[in-house]
Amino acid sequence: MTDRLPGFSTLAVHAGAQPDPTTGARATPIYQTTSFVFNDADHAASLFGLQAFGNIYTRIGNPTNAVLEERVAALEGGAAALAVASGHAAQLVVLQQLMKPGDEVIAARKLYGGSINQFTHAFKAFGWNVAWADPDEIESFERAVTPHTKAIFIESIANPAGSITDIEAIAAVARKAGVPLIVDNTLASPYLIKPIDHGADIVVHSLTKFLGGHGNSLGGIIVDAGTFDWSKDNKYPMLSEPRPEYHGIRIQETFGNFAFAIACRVLGLRDLGPALSPFNAFMILTGIETLPLRMQKHCDNAKAVAEFLSTHPAVSAVNYAGLPGDRYNALQRKYAPKGAGAVFTFSLKGGYDAGVNLVSNLRLFSHLANVGDTRSLVIHPASTTHSQLDDAAKVRSGAAPEVVRLSIGIEDKEDLIADLDQALRA
Numbered sequence: 001m002t003d004r005l006p007g008f009s010t011l012a013v014h015a016g017a018q019p020d021p022t023t024g025a026r027a028t029p030i031y032q033t034t035s036f037v038f039n040d041a042d043h044a045a046s047l048f049g050l051q052a053f054g055n056i057y058t059r060i061g062n063p064t065n066a067v068l069e070e071r072v073a074a075l076e077g078g079a080a081a082l083a084v085a086s087g088h089a090a091q092l093v094v095l096q097q098l099m100k101p102g103d104e105v106i107a108a109r110k111l112y113g114g115s116i117n118q119f120t121h122a123f124k125a126f127g128w129n130v131a132w133a134d135p136d137e138i139e140s141f142e143r144a145v146t147p148h149t150k151a152i153f154i155e156s157i158a159n160p161a162g163s164i165t166d167i168e169a170i171a172a173v174a175r176k177a178g179v180p181l182i183v184d185n186t187l188a189s190p191y192l193i194k195p196i197d198h199g200a201d202i203v204v205h206s207l208t209k210f211l212g213g214h215g216n217s218l219g220g221i222i223v224d225a226g227t228f229d230w231s232k233d234n235k236y237p238m239l240s241e242p243r244p245e246y247h248g249i250r251i252q253e254t255f256g257n258f259a260f261a262i263a264c265r266v267l268g269l270r271d272l273g274p275a276l277s278p279f280n281a282f283m284i285l286t287g288i289e290t291l292p293l294r295m296q297k298h299c300d301n302a303k304a305v306a307e308f309l310s311t312h313p314a315v316s317a318v319n320y321a322g323l324p325g326d327r328y329n330a331l332q333r334k335y336a337p338k339g340a341g342a343v344f345t346f347s348l349k350g351g352y353d354a355g356v357n358l359v360s361n362l363r364l365f366s367h368l369a370n371v372g373d374t375r376s377l378v379i380h381p382a383s384t385t386h387s388q389l390d391d392a393a394k395v396r397s398g399a400a401p402e403v404v405r406l407s408i409g410i411e412d413k414e415d416l417i418a419d420l421d422q423a424l425r426a
Ligand SMILES: *Cc1c(COP(=O)(O)O)cnc(C)c1O
Pocket: 086, 087, 088, 089, 112, 114, 115, 155, 159, 184, 186, 187, 205, 206, 207, 208, 209, 218, 219, 220, 371
């Protein structure tokens, strides 16, 4: 071994994993168990009091999940991570540590549709208020800051059109406001963008998408950058005040730079309960081993498909940050120089009916509501995910009647282009 710091592809295969100490198994075993035997009564007491690290019960932690946590923390450049059952569970557990009724989170208007629902309806019922800001207008984040603001939430590459967010500019607003910046890095993955390098304090993922990568397992993860001072002004009492359920310890004082990840585990996951199945952790770990190979192919294919569509007579516009004329091209070259991701939208001259016809005539693309699969996926938002909105609201959310969203897979690009070409002619 040398003293070299391992590169991204090496970390994707190895970070967090060792041969199994009992059996020598080289692949990480699936520890399919609910609970773990204590060495003795003192050991049990110290685990429950947070005086020792170790396994108690799979809702709080599991050795397969722990490898996944260490691996994603390494890939994102964070201090620690916590795996949970889904991307939405990650968002819930993060905000539960930060928000009390009456507090506010500033969220980018361009978010995954499910996140808009979660923030608008579910979080509102907890008394958590959302102030929406426009990621294309940084001042709108500054204007939204109030004494009740507890966090800012953005996506690095935003749904549905694959627009690129100026993370550093919004991180500066968060720093000035004294609140953490949370970045949903699902569409980029750490292969394309590492938000912590640009000032993010917390990164969340839907592991369901590119990290797992094969469209077979739900999962989510929270990465703690380890840089935020949670005790300042007692703004985050969950982290700074004595915890009655743990003999009065203060989480930040006791756990230092991974206090936030610990709080998410011992206060969030333990009590809210959205634990990740060790089987899913194993599937997602296997997916992550090939993340760099897949992500580059996703990006190269997406660029080729976007270039093809941009010259097609049936197409009126293509929104792909990897195209030279795109409004996000400069941000893409700064934040995601290896590629602009695999999710983007384009518009059909034939409007709503042309969108419906296209999804019906494609053969290789699957018509469904997901992204980040090895397979290429298509959806016509106006007739599906956004069908309940009126036309003006559809346009505002990037789902105008003529818009089609693609998530480009890792097939041969010539086959994807041929499929789109025959469906556009039909
Ligand atoms: C899918 C998705 C989520 C939600 O993740 P689940 O695993 O489906 O709960 C959140 N953010 C983005 C950007 C997503 O694509």
